[in-house]
Amino acid sequence: MPHPLIRKALFCLAVLLCAPFLAASASAERIFVSNEKDNTITVLDAQSLKVVATVPVGARPRGILLSKDGKSLYICTSDADHIEVLDLATLTVTRTLPSGPDPETFALSPDGKTLYVANENDNMVSVLDIPEGRVTTEIPTGIEPEGMAVSPDGKTIVNTSETTSMAHFIDAKTHQVVANVLVGSRPRFAVFNADGSRVWVSSEVGGSVAVIDAATHKVLHTIHFAIPGVPTEAIQAVGITLSKDGKLAFVALGPANRVAVIDTQTFEVKKYLLVGQRVWHMDLSPDGKILYTANGVSNDMSVIDVPDLKVVKSVPVGQLPWGVVVGP
């Protein structure tokens, strides 16, 4: 083992050498983080990881999404009871969309024209026509709707309801609930895999992830987590991000302060990555090589090298960071 100082020097050298590669992959991207408590969006330059702007938005910004044309960021400002549209060229809120009360998360249709919004206080999913700027339908679901996902073909919507502990499969055309799949307690998040054959659903209190067959609506596998030295109660599965090649799933484990890395074929947990406190949601760089996580309690963002599966950096952002999105 070399002397600690030498090791430190070697590490610095490695970072310096690696920096250009990280930079090359990150080009001119920016990272957007929603800060639930100080009502701002932190904008970071992906190359330098420096904060370039802090944009004030409506009360309690949580779920954030990039528009399909990459020109705007949709923000669920929960306590303002609407959705704000942040213009990414000027970094100003240019438009407000109705959403029903207490919007927490949402999902965008593949054509970019419809937002499906989970109204946590209302047992409803609101269907929002973006060009028209109005809610066209409300779909009743379970108690405390939370996770939202749309299948890649746009035909199926999935909503999870926290107190009902179900993933509701909804026909996007008829807005009818076609199936209800019971999962672990307090399901928080849902995401389709790239070909739309499977839906991954995380359960916060259950501390598990259910992988559901999108055609048969059966739970194929339930993934549990165990981390030495961390009480099982602290393991609360929240955000899920699938790697670009579809081989890995990253699951944010909340107060366990770790991101679990899962092999999507075997459902084995390959690794637990130690990140900031109460890790909530994540996003990948466009080339899939870097994963960013929003850490609610430590008020920072962790940067994970995906090929190496190593946490390389943490960057302070706003108060109670909730979501993170990589955009142009």
Added chain:
Amino acid sequence: MRFGILLGAMLLLGLGADVRAETSSLVDIVYLGLADTHTYPASMLDAPPRDQGVQGARLGVADDATTGRFTHQSYRLQEVLEANEASILPAFQRAAAAGARLFVTDLPAPLLLKVADLSEAKDSLIIDAADQDDSLRAADCRANVLHVLPSRSMLADALMQYLVVKNWRRVMLVVGRGPADQLYADAVRRSARKFQIRITTDRPWTFNPAAQQADTGHFEINTEVAKLTQGTSYDVLVVADEAGAFGDDLSYRTTDPRPVAGTQGLVPSAWARPFDEYGATQLQARFLRLAHRWMTDRDYGAWLATRAIGEAATRAASTDPKAIAAYMRSKEFELAGFKGAPMSFRPWDGQLRQPVLLADARSLVSISPQPGFLHQFNQLDTLGIDQPETQCHIH
């Protein structure tokens, strides 16, 4: 039931037509309690609401029914509120004769035992949603009874763990005259021994509380508290006053400046008004909308009890009371009670294991178990009576 107010409001939730079509998919829950008689509170602030408990049950059953829409299970809450204790046993017998097997009760401990010991209660499940008595979880435990609110031991342990973390290891204990105050104080003394907290002074409160209402009464109380807290050395004053007769009159009047905790001041409790973590905002908001007031511990207890039934019915995919009760007691059962960790029933005494909040009137201070208090199986079992020390040998 001469004086019985049978609020036979057969609250039919879910889809009415469905219920008649397939009666087997109906979960019948009977809420059995004593109608609150009006009591004069010690303070004119926050008069205790008269519909405590039953409002929690209404919300819990409404939550169950929403989930039931998707599982084709309907839920019916029958509210039986009797004006006097003598009517409770006949009311239970009538409900059992009519086929009810799932009961949520808000009854004093001796009456709960009488109900549980009825021959009609043998194959029923009774969820006690109100009592904190340790005896009900020990020598007086019953095989057909589960408890959802934390016992006094759990409350005391939650507080003592926090005192250890703060390194406030010397306690002055002030105990009221009521029998419940004695039980609370006993729990504090046991817990202090367990967590190596020293009770440096243990004094009864003997002052006549009527002085509060008199003009200039505050002078007398000030003098009394100053006298009571003289000549002793302690870090924190722990008060046992479950009725709220004097506990609020201790803060700022002690001889040495010391914080107050226990039944007043920093209070360990199942639920608290300032609590908004782990999605609790949603439950608080739903309850406010329904009851037009804040949720109390007893409301939370009744909500937990009715939700436990709903959760077990959903997971067991059955509306059969036997299957529901069996699932509720199984290892697989877990209830999301908006306090983070999943809750489940301890097999040794039927107690719902759960985190305990530490809060004052305006802010959440902490949640126990405190980090660092470890347990071989479940950290929540660092609160209250653990399996090796249980005196309940029925479950």
